[in-house]
Amino acid sequence: MTESLLAQGLSLIEGKFVSQTAPEPNRIDLMLEPAQLLECTKALSAARWGYLSAITGLDHGAESGKLEALYHFCNKAAVITLRVTMPRDNPVVPSVCAIIPSATLFERELMEMFGVVCEGTPDPQRLFLPDEWPDGTYPLRKDYIVPAPPAAPEE
């Protein structure tokens, strides 16, 4: 069941990605160029293959200079992940909101936490971070150090 779902999903986007891996029996990870993201998303959602379950941001650290966005599509037990790698100093992906409008909350989170620019996203407002949060500081990047908690008040 899961294998056939994965095979079906894969056939929808055949040739639209760079490479693939299978990290777990129920998962396929596909590496793509940012420009291929919309095509793949369109193909999966037009065929109603599962739903976009989450967008994960990954920071591979300053040395590697790479950020990654993972678009997890889930259909029953099967998970197809579209992985887009971006340079850390200019991370831009196209917004998938025109195809999947409900992705807006995920994209807002990705933008404020990792500094990824989702080009064309309908609402670029912050979702979780407060208004007075400094611009250009992205808390889930590896080089962001959590400040020490305030000292306990003295008795």
Add this chain to the structure above:
Amino acid sequence: MPGLQKEKFIVPIGPQHPALKEPAHFEFTVDGETVTSASVRFGYVHRGIEKGTENRNWAQAMYLLERICGICSHVHSTTFALGVEKLAKVPAPPRAQAIRQILLELERIHSHMLWVGVAAHEAGFETLFMYSWRDRETVMDILETFSGNRVNYSANVLGGVKYDLGPAQTDSIKRGLDYLEERLHYYMKIVNSDESFLRRTRGVGMMTTAQAEELGAIGPTARASNVARDLRVDSPYLLYEQFPVTIVLGSTGDLQTRFVVRIQELFESIRVIRELVNHIPGGDLTVRFPRRIPEGEVVMRTEAPRGGLFYFIKSGGGENPVRVKVRTPSLRNFMSVLVGSVGHQLADVPMILSGIDPCFSCNDRMIVVRREPGKETAS
């Protein structure tokens, strides 16, 4: 004045609002009393948990993640533990898995009963609110017999559980569930027959099957719209293969159906808990678990009370996780509120909102304390 008709009128709701028990900020654009669009800001209870896991070891991270939510705490630590156990290729023993599953289903009962109360309160039905919260104490007492805690039971360790199912627990589960089952029949009768209640719920917050699929709704919210998504059935974990639950579906997709679906699910939970208690596998509660987890990435999905919970865990081979991504069901379901409220009366919005059983602590996982010279602010 014709010029005025084109102007938007925005009603801000929250973050502090008498009708919402938890903080979020909504902006509803209205035309008269009718909502024409909606937007949202969260983050008022954001605590930095995802970031926090990165500088803690695997076991500490699990206890931290359990504190994402006070209602569905066990499901968070179980999902994380299952994911880490998959990475380490060291599964928990069957008895531990059974105890985890019993606790998960007990947690579902207390979560759904809490929701029945809150939703009844929003509908102005205070008696049902008080009844369901009184009866919910039964399941809280059962949970207390395991760990001494009503919430955040900390039952999991990596590679097993801490608490065994002994005669005291078995006894309190059996007696408690008999009482709850009887009460649930009564609630089912009320939500299907009480006239004033039906007026507040029938046809309100409608979501068709197509809409639910398109919005990616999950959990009871989706199942009430006849979308068969339940990870306990679709992608069984723990002992859900040997002790399965039957998926509960509704067809109309309005608030009333969500009540019926949730209560019906509780009968399923009660049935599966009884089966587990009667046929619990023997053996150890824990296995030896490594401190360092092999390099790798894992996706772990479980069915929390509010819908599918999604964890992405990445290990670099060390004692700390490299990245833990948590996508809670409430965030996935919030789109159904933003879209679903359009076209409704502003007065129906609290009911629509409570229809998805939103959990703000689940959404908000990050807060950062900022220190400026002479001034400390927590935001």
